Amino acid sequence: MSNEEEVWSLVEGKRDRFFALSDRIWETPELNYEEYRSSAEQVAMLKSQGFRVSVGLAGLPTAVMGEAGTQGPVIAILGEFDALPGLSQQAGIAEKRPVRDGANGHACGHNLLGSGSLMAATAVKDYLERHGLEGRIRYYGCPAEEGGSAKGFMVRAGVFDDVDIAISWHPAAFAGVNNPISLACNEILFRFTGRASHAASTPHLGRSALDAVELMNVGVNYLREHMPSSARVHYAVTDTGGSAPNVVQAKAAVRYLVRARDLPELQALVARVEKVAAGAALMTETSVEREVLSGDANLIANPPLEALMFQHLQRLGPPAFDAEDRAFAANIQSTLSAEDITASAARFGLKPKKGVALCDVIFPLGSGDGTLVGSTDVGTVSWVVPTVQMRGATYAIGTPGHSWQLVAQGKAPAAHKGMEHAAKVMASTAVDLILRPELIEAAKADHRERLAETPFVNPIPDGVQPPLPEKSRG
Numbered sequence: 198m199s200n201e202e203e204v205w206s207l208v209e210g211k212r213d214r215f216f217a218l219s220d221r222i223w224e225t226p227e228l229n230y231e232e233y234r235s236s237a238e239q240v241a242m243l244k245s246q247g248f249r250v251s252v253g254l255a256g257l258p259t260a261v262m263g264e265a266g267t268q269g270p271v272i273a274i275l276g277e278f279d280a281l282p283g284l285s286q287q288a289g290i291a292e293k294r295p296v297r298d299g300a301n302g303h304a305c306g307h308n309l310l311g312s313g314s315l316m317a318a319t320a321v322k323d324y325l326e327r328h329g330l331e332g333r334i335r336y337y338g339c340p341a342e343e344g345g346s347a348k349g350f351m352v353r354a355g356v357f358d359d360v361d362i363a364i365s366w367h368p369a370a371f372a373g374v375n376n377p378i379s380l381a382c383n384e385i386l387f388r389f390t391g392r393a394s395h396a397a398s399t400p401h402l403g404r405s406a407l408d409a410v411e412l413m414n415v416g417v418n419y420l421r422e423h424m425p426s427s428a429r430v431h432y433a434v435t436d437t438g439g440s441a442p443n444v445v446q447a448k449a450a451v452r453y454l455v456r457a458r459d460l461p462e463l464q465a466l467v468a469r470v471e472k473v474a475a476g477a478a479l480m481t482e483t484s485v486e487r488e489v490l491s492g493d494a495n496l497i498a499n500p501p502l503e504a505l506m507f508q509h510l511q512r513l514g515p516p517a518f519d520a521e522d523r524a525f526a527a528n529i530q531s532t533l534s535a536e537d538i539t540a541s542a543a544r545f546g547l548k549p550k551k552g553v554a555l556c557d558v559i560f561p562l563g564s565g566d567g568t569l570v571g572s573t574d575v576g577t578v579s580w581v582v583p584t585v586q587m588r589g590a591t592y593a594i595g596t597p598g599h600s601w602q603l604v605a606q607g608k609a610p611a612a613h614k615g616m617e618h619a620a621k622v623m624a625s626t627a628v629d630l631i632l633r634p635e636l637i638e639a640a641k642a643d644h645r646e647r648l649a650e651t652p653f654v655n656p657i658p659d660g661v662q663p664p665l666p667e668k669s670r671g
């Protein structure tokens with residue numbers, strides 16, 4: 198039996214426990230920084246598997262870490278377990294039917310993400326023990342990926358400083374190694390302050406903060422023509438200053454999400470958006486304050502690690518779905534548009550095949566045109582540790598992210614198979630890195646070269662605190 202096959206059979210031996218863990222987390226959908234029960238589930242599993250466990254990393258009560266081994270290289274496998282608001286949905290059916298109206302739901306598959314990563318780390322631990330190998334394997338249970346940028350706060354606190362290589366995955370429609378493209382982003386709140394006044398009798402005495410917000414948004418919309426085409430800017434007016442039109446609004450606020458291809462481009466674009474805010478304040482004789490809420494760096498590529506993980510994935514082949522899995526996926530597809538299905542495949546440089554509702558291929562390295570991208574806090578980790586991620590096929594081709602259809606598939610046998618498949622690839626990649634230290638050196642050399650070109654600046658400045666529930670921002 199080859200090393201890979203041995204690690205893969207260790208993963209297989211853990212099926213029941215880890216599928217059940219994923220299902221329990223699916224049944225306990227918790228939001229950003231409030232994942233107390235999901236985090237406790239991870240702690241219990243880590244302890245039962247013999248890991249040394251730390252909780253509350255970086256001052257985040259739900260961040261956990263389990264470690265095994267005392268010497269040798271440190272390989273980290275990253276997991277997540279947060280859910281999304283308003284996406285409650287029953288499992289195993291192809292129609293929209295919430296478990297509870299308005300409740301949370303696992304619409305990004307993070308129940309699988311955390312459980313699959315922990316499953317991989319446990320198999321690596323068993324392999325190292327069985328063969329008496331030197332190497333430290335860690336599982337990082339990272340909270341608040343959905344807009345909470347927890348990994349950025351964890352990077353700032355130094356929790357990855359002694360990690361040699363980080364490995365992760367994300368549930369998806371197709372299996373393959375990520376084209377490492379994601380956008381760097383900053384979320385910034387702009388608060389305008391003016392002067393209230395009676396809007397009819399003394400309008401000339403009022404200075405409207407709401408006018409400033411509107412002018413800022415108009416200004417940014419004109420800026421779009423002159424931004425790099427990969428950049429994205431979104432906003433939400435979070436405070437209109439009240440609902441009475443006969444009072445000049447003395448306070449108003451708008452929350453901006455600015456995204457750019459990399460950190461230097463982000464810094465330049467944020468500076469321009471701030472100028473527009475200052476201009477709006479000048480025009481309206483109001484004042485403006487800005488508060489950075491969070492940020493993610495873009496992902497840094499690591500071709501040596503990507504090639505390595507891809508080899509393991511190719512050796513394993515695509516997940517083995519059966520006729521029942523395909524039938525349920527086809528039912529889900531019947532609720533989607535043709536555009537959903539085409540876009541889902543195009544994202545990985547593929548064309549949808551008629552009658553094929555679940556992934557039956559591995560998408561090639563570097564595929565996809567890189568246009569359908571968001572941001573991830575794994576990006577920030579990738580600047581401090583050479584990082585590699587794969588996509589694991591767990592749901593029907595065309596399933597939109599953050600949709601009820603994704604929640605409905607979260608406990609399906611296909612989801613479990615896709616999770617086990619990803620756990621195998623992550624585990625054998627980790628073992629290979631420990632057995633062949635020259636692979637770690639090659640990954641580090643590539644990482645050093647990239648950082649020499651562009652030094653890392655954490656998009657979460659010092660002093661910014663994570664939005665923990667105790668001190669909610671209102």
Ligand SMILES: [Zn+2]
Pocket residue numbers: 305306307342367
């Ligand atoms: Zn996600």
